[in-house]
Amino acid sequence: MSKTCRPSPSTVDAEWTVRQVVPRSDWDAAVEPCPTCGDDVDRRESHYQVELDRKRTPGQEMKLTRERRLLSFCDEACATAWLDSAASP
Known part of the structure; x- marks a missing residue:
């Protein structure tokens, strides 16, 4: 599995499904802001990870x-x- 860094969506629309919420550590050396409070999250240290998933319509090249x-x-x-704010309308 590749470890890519992508911008975190600030909200989750109806297309996204929460697949899992797990405690993590030692993932990679990246630091990114927490989507909730904005504090830096060093992914080498203990933190929580939310995995989101959605279906995509593949194109000819995808x-x-x-x-x-x-x-x-x-x-x-x-x-x-x-997650509570994402679930609220």
Whole structure:
């Protein structure tokens, strides 16, 4: 599995499904802002990860039918707060 860094979506629309929420550490050397509080999340340290998934319509040159996003949060409270706000209309 490749470890790519992508911008975190600030919200989740109806296309995205939350696949898992897990505690992580030692993922890679990247630092990114927590989508909830904005504090830096060093992914080499303990943090929470939310995996999002959505179906994509493949074009002629694209074979992948699913898209995945990984969001890194400071802790469980920030991940839960983000998920609660994403679930609210």
